Amino acid sequence: MKVLIAGAGSVGRSIARDLLSHGHEVLLMDNNPAAMRVAQVAEADWMLADACEMSALQDAETQTMDVVVAATGDDKANLVVSFLAKTEYGVPRTVARVNNPRNEWMYDAQWGVDVAVSTPRIMTAMVEEAVAVGDLVTVFTFHQSGASIIEVTLPPDSPVVGSTVRQIPWPAETVLSCIVRSDRTIAPSPADTLEAHDELLFIVSAEADPQALDAVLRSAPSATPPTE
Incomplete structure (x- = not known):
């Protein structure tokens, strides 16, 4: 499976390591040079570019990806990446990170999001499970x-x-x-x-x-x- 991860912060790198350990191909993309910690996930391909830009997604051959993961710390960027991946490149599966729970209502099919992952919601569920x-x-x-x-x-x-x-x-x-x-x-x-x-x-x-x-x-x- 080929996966593009937009956002090479701690969340994106962690996802990349897990996917690589399961034998998948991973491309990490980020527009911040400080995020280019290639040695931490050396098995992945890396790209210094803005995933919200069509030209960057074109260079990444997004149309060949099986999954696009929008894992940046900016909800607006995650929605744009998901929307472009789904509508312009026909990516079969998009997964988007929700940073602010107040924005969760926007993460739907209209924005090209197949799966929205909200860390606060998951943490709440785990707390409820424990008690x-x-x-x-x-x-x-x-x-x-x-x-x-x-x-x-x-x-x-x-x-x-x-x-x-x-x-x-x-x-x-x-x-x-x-x-x-x-x-x-x-x-x-x-x-x-x-x-x-x-x-x-x-x-x-x-x-x-x-x-x-x-x-x-x-x-x-x-x-x-x-x-x-």
Whole structure:
């Protein structure tokens, strides 16, 4: 996968290192000479240029990129980069950093943003996760589809502890995608049994009612597995 990262600050460099470790090709672009810390991410390609300029994006061959990440510290720049990448170069996937939560409402498909990442929102979700065992926590929302990733940690007295995945009548438009147990991640199968302190990650569509999931997790499942 080829990835262009606009913004070579600490956030951009960190993303680049992770992507490179997974075997992807990365181009880091920044218009600030002080950000050109090439030795810190030597495996990446580097470009001193303004990603808001069409000429710079053309020189970077943006049309060949699979993903463009707008990771600068300026929300206006991140929106412009996403918009140009999507509308002028047809990049399949754009990911944009939200610096000020007040600007989050602008990060949508009209500005060419597929995924908006707000650090304050993620931190809030992690705080809620740490103190709200048994409660549903929205970890992430996909702006394009409206679907969400919802996490819940099962308390020891949860009615569903000891039940298998197939026994639980999961609500429509709700998919159990992962079970995190201690330091293990488990791709759930119908025969897997839920245990106390399991962290469950769900993909929930925009049309689904999270309260329906909450109700299921707070009630004992039927002894008879639901008909598939």
